[in-house]
Amino acid sequence: PKRIFSGIQPTGNLHLGNYLGAVQKWIELQDNGENVIWSIVDMHSITLPHDPKELSNNILKMTATLLACGIDPKKSILFQQSTVDTHAQLCWVLGCLTAFTRLARLPQFKEKSEILKSIPLSLYIYPVLQAADILLYKATDVPVGQDQVQHIQLAQELAIKFNKKFGNTFPVPHSLINEDASQRIKSLRDPSKKMSKSDQTSKSRLDILDKPEILIEKIKKAVTDFTSKVTYEPEKRPGVSNLITIHSMLTGKSPDQICSEVDGLDTGKYKLVLADVIVEKLTPIREEFSRLIKEPAYLQEVLRNGTESATEIASDSWCEVRNKIGFENDI
Ligand code: ATP
Ligand code: MG
CATH class of the missing domain: 3.40.50.620 (HUPs)
Structure with missing residues (x-):
């Protein structure tokens, strides 16, 4: 068994x-x-x-x-x-x-x-x-x-x-x-490292319990590169690709589907779209946590x-x- x-x-x-x-x-x-x-x-x-x-x-x-x-x-x-x-x-x-x-x-x-x-x-x-x-x-x-x-x-x-x-x-x-997580989720500050609890800089990770304004701030500051188009190329563009991986795993949409949906947005605008998705997913969890921690x-x-x-x-x-x-x- x-x-x-x-x-x-x-x-x-x-x-x-x-x-x-x-x-x-x-x-x-x-x-x-x-x-x-x-x-x-x-x-x-x-x-x-x-x-x-x-x-x-x-x-x-x-x-x-x-x-x-x-x-x-x-x-x-x-x-x-x-x-x-x-x-x-x-x-x-x-x-x-x-x-x-x-x-x-x-x-x-x-x-x-x-x-x-x-x-x-x-x-x-x-x-x-x-x-x-x-x-x-x-x-x-x-x-x-x-x-x-x-x-x-x-x-x-x-x-x-x-x-x-x-x-x-x-x-x-x-x-x-998790098949899609064969790309481990990367640090927002340094996409060559994985996102970790023990990383010294809290801006490197999105905590499940972060308030919306903190989440938005961290995503806005996430390290990307100098290309403004949103494309999924984990090797060449690890920063923006990490954001797309997160987006994909939260929604079940494929990276390609996401890229075509946000075609025309630059990475800055795309970050705001992703921030919305993340805030929506995490808000109920944070609220339930606040209730439970009082018990x-x-x-x-x-x-x-x-x-x-x-x-x-x-x-x-x-x-x-x-x-x-x-x-x-x-x-
Ligand atoms: P620490 O930095 O203290 O080791 P951690 O973030 O690695 O913390 P763990 O408690 O060691 O967290 O791991 C818990 C689970 O989360 C493990 O199954 C681990 O494989 C998974 N995990 C940790 N970091 C990532 C990541 N960046 N992407 C995908 N899975 C991860
Ligand atoms: Mg660990």
């Missing part, structure tokens, strides 16, 4: 890259009646320097945001990673199967460690924790953005390695990539129920792992 798992870090706000690359797909899978588990992966959030008070607030904020986007706790399991102890335990076991040099090749490590003076061990090994997150639920499919494909490959290798060594235990998980007791209850359901599945897998690797003594 199919089981779907994915996670999101409670660092900062959900942005349009997260929404289009991952969350939009999560909701579709949930509403199709799939067996789905979503995790707010707080243990991953402490791999970069963080403020405890902020993290703790962000966990509730991310919960409210995901619910506002359409995650339904009656259909999905939504839980906070650190409340299920076995993630860290399975991570240790998988770490024992991972070659040190294998992790150095992963691009996210390179990108994120660049800005640090001293690189924490956790930043190096977090893809192993990610593999544990996935395998613990025996997930078959992992809907993620294109930037995560290499991490899912590591999870596949570890599943195969574990099965070979200790007997068949884990299904080999596949990444589910912390409800949010906490959702997370508690999630922990309970997740623990049930995770404990079974962990028990099986313990048995297989020889942690149980049957004298």
